[in-house]
Amino acid sequence: MKIAVLSPIVWRTPPRQYGPWEQVASVLTEGLVKKGIDVTLFATGDSVTRAKLSSVCDHPLGEKPADFKVWECLHISALMERAGEFDLIHNHYDFLPLTYSRLIPTPMLTTIHGFSAPDIIPVYKKYNNTGHYVSISNSDRSEELRYIATIYNGIDASLFPYREVPEEYLLSFGRIHPEKGTHLAIEIARQLNMQLIICGLIQDARYFAEKVEPFVNGDTVIYKGNVGPADRSILLGNAKALLHPVLFEEPFGLSVAEAMMCGTPVIAFNRGSMKELILERKTGFIVDTVEEAVAVVGDVDHIHRYDCHRHAIDNFSQEQMVNRYVEVYRRIVSTA
Template sequence: MKILLIMDPGISVPPPKYGGHERLVYMFAEEYTALGHEVELLAGPNSKISGKNYSFGINDLKRGKWQRLKETLFAWKFLLQKSKQYNLIHNFGRLAYLLPILNQPVNKIMTYGRQVDAKNIYWTNRFPHQNLKFTAPSYDCISTAQHIGDWTRVYNAIDFSKYDLTTNLPNDAPLIFLSRLDKVKGCHIAIDVALATNQKLIIAGNISNIEHEQAYFEKTLKPKIDGKQIKYVGEVNDEQKNHYLGMAKAMLFPIDVREAFGMVMTESMACGTPVIAFPMGAVPEVVDEGVTGFVVKNREEMIDAVDKIAKIDRTLCRAQAKERFDTPIIAAKYLGLFR
């Protein structure tokens, strides 16, 4: 089968550091290739998979509307010229890219990783179309589409081979918070929980360049980071993630926003490290209660859950998550959508 994967420019595939969908696109490209399919990629500059690569646009997340329009026009021309060559076109980029080929017989998957604009889905379905399926990584995300279109929940994946199971931890092993340091991610609550339970806490993640988020870090987080009990290690790459997640007794995920999936949760589970999380967005769909972590309602319940960490079997935690979220499992789900 010949497959085309599409990703917005802005960050290269695979991403050098931060980049959720860019990382997914790369993993699926390599998995599809390993399965014997012919895979091609349309993505931003410096993107590279084992198959054929086509570049368009620029790698700049702040690029303007005119640049995005030029990228869309390029994608239209590309697809009008080449779409008949493919058995499957899997789009992780803008829905607008697919407009010229909506009614062509080629199988098309449109994958979302954040809240859906239901108006776009509504108008897309008003046009003549065929063989078009929408996917999102959680039912919570799908619900934002207001039940318009042909939807399937397909979880996000991670490459479990990049994460090592750690089973024997010292009693003073730290907790970990791993996320972008925006207020809605709840790092201040993770610090409060660590202090209330007399636990060490490792904070890993990038500081936003948005002014009010920088003020949040400087005024709310930084004064409590002492380098001993509360330690900030900065933004981390895959190898560092594996190291810090593996040495932690649990991940704290006190999120205050409807996130479509939250890949850091599965990365933590891959190391055998359970997740204690607030029930926002996809959390109840990702965390298996008492097996891969605990879903708690508030700060007080999160504090109580820290005492339950020892009840989690870290080997079983990883095994359960691998069965649900490993790349081959999710790739097969995508490839099975049109069988």
């Protein structure tokens, strides 16, 4: 079976820092290669992979000024013009590649990593009967679409080693944006008089300047920046708990799975997929308010960190994700 994996080109695959879609595409690609599957990865030219690499864009669009639409068209068309070489195309580039899908002989599987707006759903609806869709959580499904499976994002466990004994700080890990609730993590830590470490890409500069930066003092609140893989596993693994007070219906939440892989419990607001990812009182706590979050931090000591790690291995490992996707590939190819 020959598979083409279409990754975004906003960031490198895998990303040097932030880039969740590119990260999932990378973990999947490398896992498929480990299983002996013939994979061609369509990504930026500086991507790192053991698969065959095809690229038209040398460097990530997020790292230098560029006309996104021009490079997006060149990137996607480069794969579509070679579509006949593959048994299946696995699309991680949202809805635009679907517009080619009836013009090529090769079946296309699209992982829907989330809906940026309701306005994009008509494109997915148009290809409901000819495309194949995977959701990354049961909570992130549109009633208007047909899905072949729900497959949780997987992570490479070797990059997130288990840590049994944590340090005494709380962690906020993710893009700095109002919907991620960084300001609420600050308030939770303040009420507990605990140190908070914040890591993430600043996606909303005004929000950071008004709601986050004034509280950063290098002591009780520390901002580490948009950290890369080496620092990520250490910060996640050494945290007493990951604070995840999201204010939107989050489709998945890679940092939640990564924290648990390291053995770190998660305290999250009850939005989106959080109830699917976290086992209540076994790998963390689902809460609705800052006050509820403050109240359960003391109970984190009663959670066995190995239970968090085991839960992540069983549900969010690279192997679990790859095996599920291979099953879906075979179903699609056998009926093509």
